[in-house]
Amino acid sequence: MSALTVLMPVFNSERFLAQAIESILDQTFQDFEFLIIDDGSSDKSQEIIRSYADPRIRFLHNERNLGISPTLNKGITLARTELIARMDADDICHPTRLEKQYAYMQANPDCAMVSSLVRVVSETGEFLRQDQFDSRYFYYNLNFVCWIYHPTVMYRKGAVQKVGMYTAAYSEDFELFWQLARNHKIHNLPEALLDYRITNQSLHQVLKKQEYDQAQKEQLLRNFRYYAGEDYTLPDKYLECLQHDFTSLLQEQRVSSLYQCIKELRFLNQKILAKENINADPKAIAEAAYYKERFIVSALVRQLPRHKAVLFLLSLGKMRMLKQLISSKLLSHKP
Structure with a gap:
């Protein structure tokens, strides 16, 4: 054989x-x-x-x-x-x-x-x-x-x-x-x-991009409910953002929505860290979560009007990024 x-x-x-x-x-x-x-x-x-x-x-x-x-x-x-x-x-x-x-x-x-x-x-x-x-x-x-x-x-x-x-x-x-x-x-x-x-x-x-995109949104919700409970849900604009498609959120131009999306990401990160799994390495999870949030926030800030970018960073407590923004040196990020 x-x-x-x-x-x-x-x-x-x-x-x-x-x-x-x-x-x-x-x-x-x-x-x-x-x-x-x-x-x-x-x-x-x-x-x-x-x-x-x-x-x-x-x-x-x-x-x-x-x-x-x-x-x-x-x-x-x-x-x-x-x-x-x-x-x-x-x-x-x-x-x-x-x-x-x-x-x-x-x-x-x-x-x-x-x-x-x-x-x-x-x-x-x-x-x-x-x-x-x-x-x-x-x-x-x-x-x-x-x-x-x-x-x-x-x-x-x-x-x-x-x-x-x-x-x-x-x-x-x-x-x-x-x-x-x-x-x-x-x-x-x-x-x-x-x-x-x-x-x-x-x-x-x-050929089937729309079908695959919809399937992935449904899979993301299922994944998140595994950690956060069966009643947990997120609007499509947040699901898209967490997959690094920022189009819907940026079209809204609402700082409150941007902040809420990052707040949900932080909540999910805590739930993922708390869940026992044979592949779970707490240090690696914490690092990956840090890089994901930094990537999303940096990408959003680059595409926001300056005054909204400042409000967004203030709401998140991202003082270091705020200082870099004010000095026109946006944070470099790791994918």
């Missing part, structure tokens, strides 16, 4: 599919089955997959398009190994990705999922950015936003099945990762092991 399964769903991915497949077949770690499930493609995706004679490839075809979550759940069920590495049909794995993640999971049997950083690239493969996320802050930030890139994860089949596998039609990765983090250790390797491609077919950023 193989040591792990690489699970890759495919849907009309002919443009980048060969590059994705070859980046898996060329891994330094070779002991895997490569489970590829075509979800009813109408382009040449099936033809491309069938052109590879590598015996590690297991190719399955959905007779009709089921969607990402049912297809992934099918793959998890059919995987022959306990360790499953996710892959997407338009991304590129770095050669040592599987080797390094497999080694980590072997050395840490209590860890349910390991991810990595990525290089974000354009459709044509040009480098766009590399996020410098601090792995110590993943647990805290997973309550607000998904820092984890889906095709970088390697997880344990049993742990994923225990939390119900993929249960959401949209933002399915965010949902699964948060559920895993409630009761299982997760970890992020602090190096880029995959090129993550942004295309005009990206579901969460282009």
